[in-house]
Amino acid sequence: xxxxxxxxxxxxxxxxxxxxxxxxxxxxxxxxxxxxxxxxxxxxxxxxxxxxxxxxxxxxxxxxxxxxxxxxxxxxxxxxxxxxxxxxxxxxxxxxxxxxxxxxxxxxxxxxxxxxxxxxxxxxxxxxxxxxxxxxxxxxxxxxxxxxxxxxxxxxxxxxxxxxxxxxxxxxxxxxxxxxxxxxxxxxxxxxxxxxxxxxxxxxxxxxxxxxxxxxxxxxxxxxxxxxxxxxxxxxxxxxxxxxxxxxxxxxxxxxxxxxxxxxxxxxxxxxxxxxxxxxxxxxxxxxxxxxxxxxx
Amino acid sequence: xxxxxxxxxxxxxxxxxxxxxxxxxxxxxxxxxxxxxxxxxxxxxxxxxxxxxxxxxxxxxxxxxxxxxxxxxxxxxxxxxxxxxxxxxxxxxxxxxxxxxxxxxxxxxxxxxxxxxxxxxxxxxxxxxxxxxxxxxxxxxxxxxxxxxxxxxxx
Numbered sequence: 001x002x003x004x005x006x007x008x009x010x011x012x013x014x015x016x017x018x019x020x021x022x023x024x025x026x027x028x029x030x031x032x033x034x035x036x037x038x039x040x041x042x043x044x045x046x047x048x049x050x051x052x053x054x055x056x057x058x059x060x061x062x063x064x065x066x067x068x069x070x071x072x073x074x075x076x077x078x079x080x081x082x083x084x085x086x087x088x089x090x091x092x093x094x095x096x097x098x099x100x101x102x103x104x105x106x107x108x109x110x111x112x113x114x115x116x117x118x119x120x121x122x123x124x125x126x127x128x129x130x131x132x133x134x135x136x137x138x139x140x141x142x143x144x145x146x147x148x149x150x151x152x153x154x155x156x157x158x159x160x161x162x163x164x165x166x167x168x169x170x171x172x173x174x175x176x177x178x179x180x181x182x183x184x185x186x187x188x189x190x191x192x193x194x195x196x197x198x199x200x201x202x203x204x205x206x207x208x209x210x211x212x213x214x215x216x217x218x219x220x221x222x223x224x225x226x227x228x229x230x231x232x233x234x235x236x237x238x239x240x241x242x243x244x245x246x247x248x249x250x251x252x253x254x255x256x257x258x259x260x261x262x263x264x265x266x267x268x269x270x271x272x273x274x275x276x277x278x279x280x281x282x283x284x285x286x287x288x289x290x291x292x293x294x295x296x297x
Numbered sequence: 298x299x300x301x302x303x304x305x306x307x308x309x310x311x312x313x314x315x316x317x318x319x320x321x322x323x324x325x326x327x328x329x330x331x332x333x334x335x336x337x338x339x340x341x342x343x344x345x346x347x348x349x350x351x352x353x354x355x356x357x358x359x360x361x362x363x364x365x366x367x368x369x370x371x372x373x374x375x376x377x378x379x380x381x382x383x384x385x386x387x388x389x390x391x392x393x394x395x396x397x398x399x400x401x402x403x404x405x406x407x408x409x410x411x412x413x414x415x416x417x418x419x420x421x422x423x424x425x426x427x428x429x430x431x432x433x434x435x436x437x438x439x440x441x442x443x444x445x446x447x448x449x450x451x452x
Binding site: 048049103 | 327328330331334335386387388389390391393426427428430431
């Protein structure tokens with residue numbers, strides 16, 4: 001049974017307000033003892049694989065983007081069998097409401113939410129502001145790891161056709177709306193990698209021809225929460241000229257920051273068709289003879 | 298890396314740490330790594346607030362700064378090496394790597410640190426626990442430590 005949505009007034013303007021929960025709402029669910037039940041499971045998804053272990057929101061279960069959601073041999077996401085195992089072990093059934101939060105303004109939480117969506121998990125939400133906001137508010141953290149009762153999760157075929165773009169799809173998409181969410185230096189080609197992440201570099205710098213530069217962080221407030229709908233529309237609609245009926249491809253370096261933008265366009269602004277190109281620059285910038293554009297936006 | 302390096306022994310303390318890790322399950326290795334993260338010594342007062350004295354390890358996904366000091370000795374190769382690290386609590390994996398290297402290498406002599414094989418970070422069974430991608434940060438830390446030791450012991 002799905003849990004009622006957070007009717008927080010700051011969410012009502014968004015296209016799909018039920019995709020967000022506030023820290024207040026989560027604290028209330030915790031107090032009522034609803035977290036960690038078949039109805040509601042809380043997941044932490046971080047870049048740092050140990051961050052959860054240093055302390056997390058009570059009742060939260062860890063999910064690791066690399067170890068749990070990526071195939072360990074092929075560069076791809078896990079298959080339906082493995083996904084069913086990962087979720088079942090965390091006490092998640094097909095009808096469970098899943099709330100995800102994490103570090104880095106919810107990059108990795110949005111990435112996990114996007115992967116859950118590939119498998120059609122219906123009710124998956126983000127904690128607005130993520131881990132940092134919860135901590136900043138002085139709310140309870142614990143090192144106690146909850147014991148989960150393993151539940152059955154069905155084996156579901158992953159659907160790569162709707163919200164995921166591959167290299168060939170992206171190549172065919174050139175000339176249509178495309179959003180590059182990396183830093184300006186990566187977009188222009190001055191930097192072959194994101195500042196602080198040199199090991200995930202590429203042979204060539206620059207961007208996919210015609211892509212617009214809208215760094216992901218522009219969608220976030222200082223405290224990691226999402227900007228208001230009006231502010232987001234000012235960026236993506238007014239400034240960038242996108243419209244919600246556009247067919248949009250978003251990319252970054254490995255698809256994690258663009259998951260954040262995918263979430264913004266799809267769930268906050270109500271775009272119909274946004275695909276995340278998860279191969280992103282680590283594929284494009286290493287591929288032979290694909291077109292590349294360099295220079296500032 | 299030469300074939301010799303691949304089989305070169307680790308210094309005694311580092312070898313003990315490696316054996317402790319390898320004896321554990323992947324999940325327990327993470328717990329032990331967290332202990333090293335928690336136990337990473339703070340910068341001494343004379344260094345805290347002096348980030349310019351420390352070298353940034355660019356290869357780490359989160360900011361890590363390190364400083365190597367080598368005590369004067371004759372011959373220089375026998376000087377004692379001291380290691381200092383700074384990394385934020387939001388980066389426990391990076392702190393854990395630093396903690397292992399601190400416990401395993403601090404107080405060794407120059408020649409002992411320089412003899413540490415470059416593949417040492419792969420001997421803790423951590424690739425399975427944290428993913429090979431993330432281990433590259435520890436490889437970079439070790440190579441930067443050795444480079445600073447080399448520079449600071451060359452008289």
